[in-house]
Amino acid sequence: MLEMRGLRKAFGSTVAVDDVSFGVQAGTLVAVLGPNGAGKTTTVSMIAGLIAPDRGEVRIGGAKLAGDTNPAKRRIGLVPQDIALYDELPARANLEFFGALFGLRGDALGRAIGSALDLVGLRDRAGDRVGTFSGGMKRRLNLAAGLLHDPDILLLDEPTVGVDPQSRHAIFENLAELKRRGKALLYTTHYMEEAERLADRIVVIDRGRVIADDTLEGLYARTPAAVGQGRGAGGAPVSHVSLETVFLTLTGRSLRD
Amino acid sequence: MDLVPVTAMVRKDLRLFLSDRRSVIVSFIVPIAIASFFGSIIGSNNREPAPIAIGIVDEDGSTIAKALSAGVQGDKRVAVTVSGRDEAKSQVRQGKVNVAVVIPAGFGERSGRALFAGGAKPELELLVDPSRGPEVALVRGILTEHAMEAVTREMFGGRTGRQLIDETLRQVDVSGMPAAQAQLLRDMLASVRRFYEGTSQPGGGPGGGPGFSMPYTVREEAVTARDLVAYNAYAHAFAGMGIQFLLFASTNLGIAVLLERQRGLWKRLRSAPISRRVLLGSKIASGAIISLLTLLVSFGFAMAVFRVRISGSVAGFLLVAVACSIMSATFGLLVAALGKTEGSARGVAILAVLLMVMLGGAWVPTFIFPAWLQRMTVVIPVRWAVDGLDAVTWRGLGLSSAMMPTITLLAFAAVFGAVALSRFKWEEV
Numbered sequence: 001m002l003e004m005r006g007l008r009k010a011f012g013s014t015v016a017v018d019d020v021s022f023g024v025q026a027g028t029l030v031a032v033l034g035p036n037g038a039g040k041t042t043t044v045s046m047i048a049g050l051i052a053p054d055r056g057e058v059r060i061g062g063a064k065l066a067g068d069t070n071p072a073k074r075r076i077g078l079v080p081q082d083i084a085l086y087d088e089l090p091a092r093a094n095l096e097f098f099g100a101l102f103g104l105r106g107d108a109l110g111r112a113i114g115s116a117l118d119l120v121g122l123r124d125r126a127g128d129r130v131g132t133f134s135g136g137m138k139r140r141l142n143l144a145a146g147l148l149h150d151p152d153i154l155l156l157d158e159p160t161v162g163v164d165p166q167s168r169h170a171i172f173e174n175l176a177e178l179k180r181r182g183k184a185l186l187y188t189t190h191y192m193e194e195a196e197r198l199a200d201r202i203v204v205i206d207r208g209r210v211i212a213d214d215t216l217e218g219l220y221a222r223t224p225a226a227v228g229q230g231r232g233a234g235g236a237p238v239s240h241v242s243l244e245t246v247f248l249t250l251t252g253r254s255l256r257d
Numbered sequence: 258m259d260l261v262p263v264t265a266m267v268r269k270d271l272r273l274f275l276s277d278r279r280s281v282i283v284s285f286i287v288p289i290a291i292a293s294f295f296g297s298i299i300g301s302n303n304r305e306p307a308p309i310a311i312g313i314v315d316e317d318g319s320t321i322a323k324a325l326s327a328g329v330q331g332d333k334r335v336a337v338t339v340s341g342r343d344e345a346k347s348q349v350r351q352g353k354v355n356v357a358v359v360i361p362a363g364f365g366e367r368s369g370r371a372l373f374a375g376g377a378k379p380e381l382e383l384l385v386d387p388s389r390g391p392e393v394a395l396v397r398g399i400l401t402e403h404a405m406e407a408v409t410r411e412m413f414g415g416r417t418g419r420q421l422i423d424e425t426l427r428q429v430d431v432s433g434m435p436a437a438q439a440q441l442l443r444d445m446l447a448s449v450r451r452f453y454e455g456t457s458q459p460g461g462g463p464g465g466g467p468g469f470s471m472p473y474t475v476r477e478e479a480v481t482a483r484d485l486v487a488y489n490a491y492a493h494a495f496a497g498m499g500i501q502f503l504l505f506a507s508t509n510l511g512i513a514v515l516l517e518r519q520r521g522l523w524k525r526l527r528s529a530p531i532s533r534r535v536l537l538g539s540k541i542a543s544g545a546i547i548s549l550l551t552l553l554v555s556f557g558f559a560m561a562v563f564r565v566r567i568s569g570s571v572a573g574f575l576l577v578a579v580a581c582s583i584m585s586a587t588f589g590l591l592v593a594a595l596g597k598t599e600g601s602a603r604g605v606a607i608l609a610v611l612l613m614v615m616l617g618g619a620w621v622p623t624f625i626f627p628a629w630l631q632r633m634t635v636v637i638p639v640r641w642a643v644d645g646l647d648a649v650t651w652r653g654l655g656l657s658s659a660m661m662p663t664i665t666l667l668a669f670a671a672v673f674g675a676v677a678l679s680r681f682k683w684e685e686v
């Protein structure tokens with residue numbers, strides 16, 4: 001469904017993303033895991049058409065994505081890291097605007113808004129100004145705004161930053177439902193537990209390069225603890241291997257460094 | 258081109274603008290309040306100007322001095338306070354009186370002699386407030402008028418005048434003047450004495466004759482393009498303030514783009530399959546609509562309350578207003594393109610707007626500027642907007658008078674838009 005081939009982007013002398021290639025299939029969630037500044041957001045920005053790659057390409061359903069007005073952009077929904085909503089307007093007015101950007105209007109727009117609000121559980125707050133919402137509700141509405149035009153691919157850039165556990169759980173439920181509907185989800189995060197819980201595949205990025213692209217089990221299998229069949233360094237027994245350990249093994253440093 | 262996103266973006270900007278009470282107040286109410294104030298102080302020909310506050314100090318007490326003082330006090334153009342020198346000085350110092358006129362001792366006698374026989378002229382001392390130059394010039398003129406009247410009335414009909422004529426007649430006899438000339442002067446002075454003796458008051462009071470007076474009166478006629486088109490200072494004031502605040506409104510719209518970037522909203526806009534031309538075009542459209550609303554609401558108020566009229570071409574008015582609004586919207590886009598942070602962009606933009614409106618004649622008409630500055634201000638778009646609106650409102654000129662301002666404003670819009678487009682930061686991370 002979504003395929004990146006050899007993406008590279010530099011800002012001046014700083015190479016933010018270098019030769020990044022991976023894909024996302026329909027009905028799966030791929031987590032892009034990496035510390036702050038690893039190149040996750042730059043990768044998402046190139047996929048969404050916000051910046052042009054210096055090299056490489058993005059393909060959607062086999063067709064190359066290029067240009068501001070490429071119709072294939074309608075197949076992508078973006079949920080940015082920021083809460084990209086107008087606080088001054090009611091939730092419904094926000095969704096009407098974002099839906100119209102993708103050409104939706106009339107009954108089709110109304111149905112799309114109703115469906116998105118139902119998914120995130122905010123139908124009863126549709127008439128309220130976004131400025132009156134809690135942080136978690138804003139995050140859920142942020143997700144809804146990316147779904148209005150029923151995209152095949154959803155790009156979620158750290159969508160749970162600053163969210164309380166209850167809202168985070170609600171967002172995870174929403175993503176599970178979207179996956180069941182056959183959407184291809186690309187989810188960037190630096191929370192390992194989110195990747196562990198949600199991802200079908202995990203792409204580990206560090207310093208702009210993909211250093212692993214595997215299933216959770218495949219990544220666990222790369223750690224010494226797994227090689228030692230459940231025993232950590234020094235031979236002590238361990239209950240399970242964490243992604244923290246995986247990241248440490250792959251990069252030689254902690255995810256939080 | 259798909260119009261759904263375009264109309265959605267324009268509608269959204271208008272909703273945001275109208276949902277912000279502060280923006281609405283600043284765009285609609287503040288310009289009306291300030292323009293009303295400016296219009297009232299600039300005034301119009303239909304209203305009497307406020308009298309100039311002057312003080313009179315009579316240290317002479319002569320008939321002429323009293324007549325001069327009375328003449329000035331009876332003049333509607335001035336409001337007179339009679340006092341002593343020290344008090345007058347204090348009042349000027351405090352700004353309560355613009356000019357104090359000191360009539361020195363001996364003024365009456367010496368002014369009479371100076372009129373008839375030459376000699377040293379007495380001085381009228383003016384104690385002036387240095388900040389009131391124009392009023393002082395007017396007071397000089399008023400004094401000249403009343404002094405001539407007072408002195409000539411006394412000299413040709415009053416006791417002082419008769420004494421001086423008698424004295425001059427005696428001097429003629431011993432002056433050594435040729436006999437023919439001396440006879441002519443004697444005849445003239447005797448005739449003057451006989452003429453005014455017939456009209457003078459008994460008892461030797463102030464001369465009863467009219468004295469010299471201004472040999473003309475003045476009739477002013479406002480010259481505009483059409484008959485019955487009266488100058489209305491509010492027309493200029495509302496044009497100026499309307500333009501100032503539509504520029505402020507556009508500045509806010511430019512700042513809003515910067516804030517949209519900061520809040521990640523621009524990412525959503527850019528992720529949609531919309532061209533850059535449509536994105537910026539929508540911003541210009543919403544900016545122009547808000548600007549036009551600002552101008553039309555201001556003028557609507559001025560028409561309803563202050564009887565401002567579009568005495569010239571209505572089509573010309575609309576052309577200038579629309580062109581000015583587009584220019585303003587592209588200025589807002591320039592703010593968005595060149596600004597880095599909200600704070601710095603707002604500060605620089607407000608400075609630019611204030612300079613433009615100041616030099617463009619939005620506060621005070623450009624004709625009071627020095628000639629070199631008037632020539633330079635043709636590079637200020639506000640100048641063209643103000644002149645264009647003045648032309649079709651109180652000057653009552655036709656459509657042709659609006660064409661050059663319209664074309665020039667659109668040219669400024671094209672330049673602003675081109676610079677904004679070239680400097681706009683499109684990449685979003």
